Amino acid sequence: MDKAVVKDSVPVGFINTAVVVLGAAMGLLASLGLLETELGHLRDPDGALGCDLNSLISCGSSLMSPQAHLLTVPNSALGIAAFGALVAIGAVMLLGTRLSKPATMLLGLGSACGLVFVGYFLYQSATHFFALCPYCMVVWSATIIVSAVLIPAALTAFEGARAAGKTMLRYSWATIVCLHLVVFIVVLFTMTEQIGGLL
Template sequence: MIVRWVLTIGGLLGLAAASALTIEKIAVLKDPGHVPSCSIDPILSCGSVMRTAQAEGFGFPNPLLGIAGFAVVTTVGVVLLAGAVLPRWFWLGLQGGVTLGVVFVHWLIYQSLYVIGALCPYCMVVWVVTIPVFWYTTLHVTRWPLLVKYHGVFLTLWFVVIGLAVLQAFWSYWIS
């Protein structure tokens, strides 16, 4: 059951990225001149991203949602690794949460690429783990044979599309 490993590892990586973002956000709030560790160049720049309205989509820093959400995801993964069998209603609730998470992440991807014009490396870690967490939770809940059989192909195509969007959005920077 791959979902338990995806939830555990994805949850831990997402929790680490959300925690790092929260620490960097606090540092920026304390010192507006602080340059976050994830600000590498004009495109890979957490500082540019975290100073936007999109970084507080619900009126507070987005990484706080990540800390809460990824703590739940990690806990569920560990519980599954311990051998627990969770009831259908629980899985449906988890599906609802990860669906909201993946929709929000895609809104943030769009905002980063086409509105803000910068990429936050820690945010991209959140993107990279949220998608498989959503995907494998969905596969577990729905068990659609075609999706289960070709789970890796669909997931790979999903990441290829996002990768192409990143290349397209910053093409002029990459080729210069």
């Protein structure tokens, strides 16, 4: 590989790249499922929703809400585009292509924005919908997994943050576990009534 290309690229590693592909594939499948559910609801508004499992795990209250269409199109369509692109990029990386620093920074920024949206939708679920959409939770998990790799990778592109980025990349699994625990704790303490109704 050309030395100039190596110098201007960010090594992510095969395993971390595989984690990104796996996470993006999860998000893509969940987004497809959510979009299919919404289209089915539009065809048959009175039909039962397969994602309405109980009082806690349900998508009925959020499916057609403004929060689910932030840019006037279904959020699931945006998820399909974003996760689909990540699957494609990750597949190319698995074949040996190394992303340039600007591309890695862009992916890191996009992942950070994704985490912000996860926080926003978690807040909306706990305070407005009082239910958890199963497809959305898979998307949240996928976003956490992808972000735990791509944000540290983006940090390694900056001279002053390179060491921190490499350390975070090495322990991306810990970030994944911790962020999932945060989501679990938030749900546990903000949706006690819904959880209690299932017991």
